[in-house]
Structures are given as structure tokens and as C-alpha cells.
Amino acid sequence: xxxxxxxxxQRGGMxxxxxxxxxxxxxxxxxxxxKEYLLPPPSKIWSEFLKRQSTVMTGAWTTTIEIIGGYxxxxxxxxxxxxxxxxSRFVENSVYPIIVFLQIIPKIAIAPLFIIWFGFGLFPKLLxxxxxxxxxxxxxxxxxxxxxxxxVMDFARSTGASPARMFFKIRLPQALPEIFTGLKIGAALSxxxxxxxxxxASDRGLGYLLQQYNGQLETPMVFAIIVLLSxxxxxxxxLVELIERLVIPWHVSQRPTEMTGL
Amino acid sequence: xxxxxxxxxxxxxxxxxxxPPGVPVEIAAVSQVFRRAQLxxxxxxxxxxxxxxxxxxxxxxxxxxxxxxxxxxIAGLLAPSTGKVEIAGRxxxxxxxxxxxxxxxxxxxxxxxxxxxxxxxxxxxxxNLAAYRDQARALLAKVGLAGFENQMPRExxxxxxxxxxIVRALIHEPPLLxxxxxxxxxxxxxxxxxxxxxxxxxxxxxxxxFFITHGISEAVALADRVIVMTPxxxxxERIIEIDLPRPRHKAVITSRRFTDYCExxxxxxxxxxxxxY
Ligand SMILES: Nc1ncnc2c1ncn2[C@@H]1O[C@H](COP(=O)(O)OP(=O)(O)O)[C@@H](O)[C@H]1O
Ligand SMILES: [Mg+2]
Numbered sequence: 357x358x359x360x361x362x363x364x365x366q367r368g369g370m371x372x373x374x375x376x377x378x379x380x381x382x383x384x385x386x387x388x389x390x391k392e393y394l395l396p397p398p399s400k401i402w403s404e405f406l407k408r409q410s411t412v413m414t415g416a417w418t419t420t421i422e423i424i425g426g427y428x429x430x431x432x433x434x435x436x437x438x439x440x441x442x443x444s445r446f447v448e449n450s451v452y453p454i455i456v457f458l459q460i461i462p463k464i465a466i467a468p469l470f471i472i473w474f475g476f477g478l479f480p481k482l483l484x485x486x487x488x489x490x491x492x493x494x495x496x497x498x499x500x501x502x503x504x505x506x507x508v509m510d511f512a513r514s515t516g517a518s519p520a521r522m523f524f525k526i527r528l529p530q531a532l533p534e535i536f537t538g539l540k541i542g543a544a545l546s547x548x549x550x551x552x553x554x555x556x557a558s559d560r561g562l563g564y565l566l567q568q569y570n571g572q573l574e575t576p577m578v579f580a581i582i583v584l585l586s587x588x589x590x591x592x593x594x595l596v597e598l599i600e601r602l603v604i605p606w607h608v609s610q611r612p613t614e615m616t617g618l
Numbered sequence: 619x620x621x622x623x624x625x626x627x628x629x630x631x632x633x634x635x636x637x638p639p640g641v642p643v644e645i646a647a648v649s650q651v652f653r654r655a656q657l658x659x660x661x662x663x664x665x666x667x668x669x670x671x672x673x674x675x676x677x678x679x680x681x682x683x684x685x686x687x688x689x690x691x692i693a694g695l696l697a698p699s700t701g702k703v704e705i706a707g708r709x710x711x712x713x714x715x716x717x718x719x720x721x722x723x724x725x726x727x728x729x730x731x732x733x734x735x736x737x738x739x740x741x742x743x744x745x746n747l748a749a750y751r752d753q754a755r756a757l758l759a760k761v762g763l764a765g766f767e768n769q770m771p772r773e774x775x776x777x778x779x780x781x782x783x784i785v786r787a788l789i790h791e792p793p794l795l796x797x798x799x800x801x802x803x804x805x806x807x808x809x810x811x812x813x814x815x816x817x818x819x820x821x822x823x824x825x826x827x828f829f830i831t832h833g834i835s836e837a838v839a840l841a842d843r844v845i846v847m848t849p850x851x852x853x854x855e856r857i858i859e860i861d862l863p864r865p866r867h868k869a870v871i872t873s874r875r876f877t878d879y880c881e882x883x884x885x886x887x888x889x890x891x892x893x894x895y
Contacts, residue, residue: 507721510695516715517742525742529729606729606770 396576401583404576411565412577416584418561422478422550423592426485430542434490435535438497452498459491464552471557481553481561488549489542496538500531533607536600543596547589562588639824640672641706641716641793643692648701650687660851661687665701667845667854671793672824676841678834678883680892684852685830689798692828693717705794715743717794718787718825722802724779726771726786732758733767736786743790750789757785761815777808781815788819795820795827801836813839817865834887838862838879839871846883848890856886 364371378398384390385397392400405412437455440447463484470480504527512522554563562581569577601608650662661684669675677685690696692703694714703710705717718739726735736754737747758767761781771779780800787795801809813836820827831837837844838860846856860879862870870876887893 505723505725507723507725508727510690510693511719511721511725512742513695513713514693514715514717514719515739515742516713517744521742521744525738526727529727604729 393573393575396579401576401579404574405580408577408580412562412581412584415560415562415565415581416588419547419550419554419563419585420588422481422485422553422561423546423588425478426482426549427489427542427546427592429482429486430489430493431539433486434493434538434542435497438494438535439501441494441498442501455491455494463487467553467556470553476557476559481550481558484553485546485549488545492541492545493535493538496541497531497535500534500538501527503534504530529604532604536596536604539596540593540600543593544589546592547585551585639793640826642671643667643669643794643826643828644704644707645669645688645692646702646704648688648691648698648703650684650691650696651699662691662698663851663853665852665854667857669826669828672826674820674827674829674840674842675845676829676831676837676843677845677847678831678837679847679852680849680887681832683847683849685847686798688852689796689828689830693719693796714794716792717796718790718792720780720783720787720795720797720800722799724771724776724783726779726782728771731768731770732763732774732782735771735782736789739786739789745790754785754789757789758782760819761785775808777804777812780804780812784812784816784819788823788825791823791825793825795825797827797829799830799832801831801833809833809836814865816840821865834883835871835876835880838876838883839866844879844883846886849892855890856883858882 382397382399385395396404437451441452442448467480467484470483474480474483508526508530509522512526517525550561551563551566554561555567558564562585566578566581566585569575569581645665645667648662648665649660652659652661665688667675677688679685687696691698692705692710692714694703694710694712697711705714726732727738730738733751733754736758737750740747740750755764755767758764758781761784763778763781763785766774766778771782774782780803784800787797801812804812817840829837829840841860844858844860845854846858847853848855858879862873862876862879884893888895
């Protein structure tokens with residue numbers, strides 16, 4: 357069967373459900389005369405969005421940069437750090453407890469501090485996204501790097517392989533599934549982190565716009581931005597999952613059930 | 619045997635030519651004590667054993683008597699508390715690389731095909747993969763895995779995976795093969811077939827083989843000598859020469875002499891309370 361048809365057959369039910377839900381929403385709002393500032397109908401959300409499109413898209417761009425920048429920063433720091441923790445008893449005993457302690461601090465509560473220290477620019481937002489994504493990536497990666505079966509290591513040692521060869525041929529591929537688990541959790545958190553950062557202090561971005569529209573009771577725009585934020589978050593998550601499929605197909609295909617899979 | 623049969627891979631990257639079949643292994647007064655927190659475990663006590671070149675030695679003993687510890691010490695993966703091991707006259711001090719190892723679980727790499735799992739032996743040694751590819755296919759075919767080269771490990775049964783592990787341990791033609799309960803996780807029928815195939819491979823290649831098991835009849839069926847170990851502290855209780863013709867066909871392993879050997883070992887375990895009726 358050609359690709360699109362198969363896709364439609366598999367996802368057809370879900371798509372039909374979404375359409376039905378939106379129709380129900382649209383007519384229920386009209387039928388019961390619900391006020392627009394409480395619950396606008398989908399058609400209204402869409403038309404309002406089209407009117408403010410350029411403002412909203414500029415904001416979306418700002419927020420996307422914060423999400424991706426902070427996320428990449430977290431990836432770049434977490435994975436080498438996880439390696440150090442996994443392979444050095446000293447680092448594990450000295451640095452890891454501090455990281456766990458930092459994780460206990462509610463990071464959202466320290467966000468205002470970052471404004472005092474670093475001002476209103478991009479940097480404090482990157483930092484907050486970084487902080488939220490960082491921990492799950494480190495924890496999963498440490499578990500991944502440590503998960504090598506001792507018999508596999510004994511086999512590898514019996515070949516006299518150099519440490520570098522052992523790392524690239526055995527330890528790293530072995531760790532990748534768990535690293536990707538952390539990367540996906542981080543990706544799912546990243547959009548929330550950026551919006552929170554913008555809530556605290558900002559003059560741009562979707563979080564900022566959300567607060568503005570909310571204050572003016574422009575509820576259709578609030579809905580539009582929530583949908584847009586969800587789409588950005590979802591896209592980033594699926595991008596990571598796509599990379600996972602390309603990097604470790606041997607693992608992805610053996611997973612019994614896909615958590616998602618649009 | 620010509621001197622050049624001892625040479626390492628040639629410049630052209632050809633597989634090593636046929637080597638002398640097996641190396642002698644000399645285990646002298648090896649003891650092992652594990653210390654963990656307050657606890658001291660005497661795992662091995664004064665093990666002395668000389669394995670002849672090309673000999674097939676099976677070690678039987680109850681769980682926890684130190685069989686795996688002994689294998690790791692011989693392979694240089696663990697330094698003994700006291701005593702020493704010499705392979706081919708050279709003191710083992712660090713992982714000994716001129717050998718093949720098979721464990722109870724096949725420990726294949728999930729991300730490599732069956733063929734590439736065999737070749738990882740060469741890959742980790744920095745060898746020329748292309749030179750070994752045909753040999754790997756031939757050896758896989760010999761153990762009944764023709765046509766499975768490009769499958770992933772998870773697509774194969776436990777027995778097939780363990781066959782792959784054995785091929786991986788032999789692809790570089792090592793003069794020493796170490797096996798730690800290699801058939802322990804397999805069903806009885808698969809186990810029997812693998813025993814037959816292992817004997818064939820050994821008869822063809824003649825590598826010195828050190829085979830750990832807790833199956834008494836399996837040990838007798840395979841070995842030139844059976845080393846009977848007693849529970850902690852692990853000690854060699856008896857060494858039994860198995861004087862049975864090879865290959866050990868059905869007639870051999872159902873013979874009176876075969877069962878006598880098995881009974882002998884069973885009684886030895888009964889005396890030590892390992893087996894109780
Ligand atoms: N790394 C270790 N640290 C502490 N004790 C160990 C270690 N390895 C093995 N032992 C102990 O040594 C004894 C022998 O273990 P092992 O060689 O695995 O036995 P076997 O393979 O015969 O079942 C056991 O009591 C085991 O608990
Ligand atoms: Mg064992």
C-alpha cells in the first residue's frame with residue numbers, strides 16, 4: 357500500500373477524532389452562548405491569530421531561539437559531565453552530590469535572581485532552559501555510561517583494545533539508548549522552561565505575549581499562543597526522536613510500544 | 619609445523635596462517651581472597667594445575683566454588699591474591715589477549731549484525747576486517763548460522779546467539795579457548811547439539827580449551843580431564859582422566875565407562891555434601 361494511504365489508515369481514527377472535537381467545541385460555544393473571553397470558538401482563535409500573525413510569529417521566533425539555545429547548551433555540558441561522573445570515582449563522589457542538591461532547588465524560584473544578575477536579555481533565559489533540561493540528561497547519561505555488562509567489558513579487555521576503541525565501539529553505543537531517554541525528557545521540558553523564563557521578566561517572546569493578552573482579556577489570542585507553544589514543544593520533541601531513530605535504529609525498532617508516533 | 623606458522627597477520631592483512639594448535643597453561647599455587655567491607659571470602663585455595671597444549675579441560679563444581687574466579691585469573695582479567703599463571707611459558711600479568719572467551723550469556727552487541735558481532739573481535743584488535751569476512755561467514759555456516767549473517771542478535775534464539783559468541787571467540791584462531799558455563803542458559807536439546815559441535819570445532823582446531831560447567835555428564839562427554847572442585851574455599855578435589863574415544867558419539871556417551879565416570883564424580887560431590895539424597 358502506498359505510504360500516504362497507510363498513514364491515513366493508521367492515523368485516520370485519531371484525525372477524525374480531532375476534527376470531531378473541534379466541531380463539537382465550535383458548536384457548543386455557539387449553542388450555549390458562552391462568552392468569548394471565557395472560551396472562544398476555534399474559528400475565532402484562528403481569525404484572531406491571522407490578524408496578529410506577524411507579532412506572534414516574531415515572538416515565536418524569539419522563544420524558539422531560547423529553547424533551542426538553552427537545550428543545546430544543556431546537551432553540550434551534560435554529556436561530557438556524565439562521562440566524567442561515570443568514569444571517575446573522584447568526580448562521582450565530589451561533583452554528583454552537588455548536582456543532585458542543585459536539582460532539589462526549585463529552579464523556577466531562582467529565575468528572578470538571574471534577572472538581577474544577568475538582566476533582561478537572552479542569556480538568563482538560556483540559563484533557565486539549560487538548568488531545567490540539564491538534570492535529566494545528566495542522570496540518564498550517567499546511567500547509560502555505567503550500564504555496560506561486566507562480561508562485555510571482560511570480553512573487550514581480552515582483545516587488548518585501547519581505551520578509545522573501547523569507548524567508541526562499546527561504551528558509547530551501549531549508552532546511547534539511555535542518553536536519548538534523557539534527551540527526550542529534556543526536550544519535553546525545554547518549552548515550558550522558556551515560557552517560565554519569559555513570565556519572570558521579558559519584553560518579547562511568546563511567554564511575554566501570553567501575559568499581555570491575558571491581561572487584556574484577549575482570550576482567543578491566549579489560546580492561539582498556547583497552541584503555538586505546544587506545536588513548538590512537540591516539534592522539538594519529535595526532532596529529537598527523529599534523530600534517535602537515525603542514530604540508534606537497532607534500539608528504536610525493538611522498543612515494544614511507541615510512546616507516541618505521529 | 620613450520621616456523622612461519624607462528625607469524626602474526628601479514629602485511630597484506632591476510633588472516634593468520636594456521637598456528638600451533640594449543641598453548642600449555644601452568645597454574646601454580648593460585649589463591650584468591652575477596653575483601654568486601656568486613657567480609658573476607660576465600661574463593662580459591664592453592665590451585666595447582668598444568669594444562670597440556672591442546673588439552674580439553676573441564677571444571678565441575680557447585681555454584682560459588684570459584685570457577686569463574688579461576689577463569690578470570692587465568693585470562694589475566696583478575697590478579698590472584700597469591701600464586702601465578704603462565705601461558706606458553708610467559709607470566710600472565712594483565713589481560714591475556716591471545717585467547718577467546720565465551721560466557722554464560724552471549725553478550726553480543728545489540729547494534730551489530732551477527733556477522734559484525736563476530737568481526738568485533740578483529741575490530742577491537744585493530745585488525746583488517748575485510749581479511750576476516752569470508753572466514754567469519756564460513757565459521758558461522760559451520761555452526762548452522764548460514765543465512766543469518768545480517769540478522770540482528772535479538773532476532774535469533776538463545777542457542778543461535780551463543781553459537782555466534784563461540785564463533786566470535788574462535789575467529790582470530792586463538793590457541794586458547796576459555797568457556798564459563800557456555801551452555802548454562804540453554805535447553806537440554808540445544809545444549810546437546812552444541813556440545814557435539816564444540817567437540818568438532820576442537821578436534822579440527824586443537825586449541826587448548828578450559829570449559830567450566832556444573833553439568834557432570836557434559837564435563838565427562840567433552841573433556842580429556844575433569845577437574846572436580848569443592849565448595850568454598852574452592853579447592854581441586856580430584857582430577858579425573860577421561861579415557862574415552864573421540865568423537866564422543868552416542869555409543870560412547872551411553873557406554874558403561876561413561877556412566878562410571880559420571881557416578882564417580884557424583885559420589886565425590888555427595889561426600890562433600892554438595893549433592894544430598
Ligand atoms: N568481585 C568479587 N568480590 C567479592 N566476592 C566475590 C567477587 N567475585 C566472586 N566473589 C565470591 O567468590 C566466590 C566464588 O565466585 P565465582 O568464582 O563466581 O563462583 P562460581 O563461578 O564457581 O559460581 C563466591 O562466593 C563469590 O561470592
Ligand atoms: Mg560462575
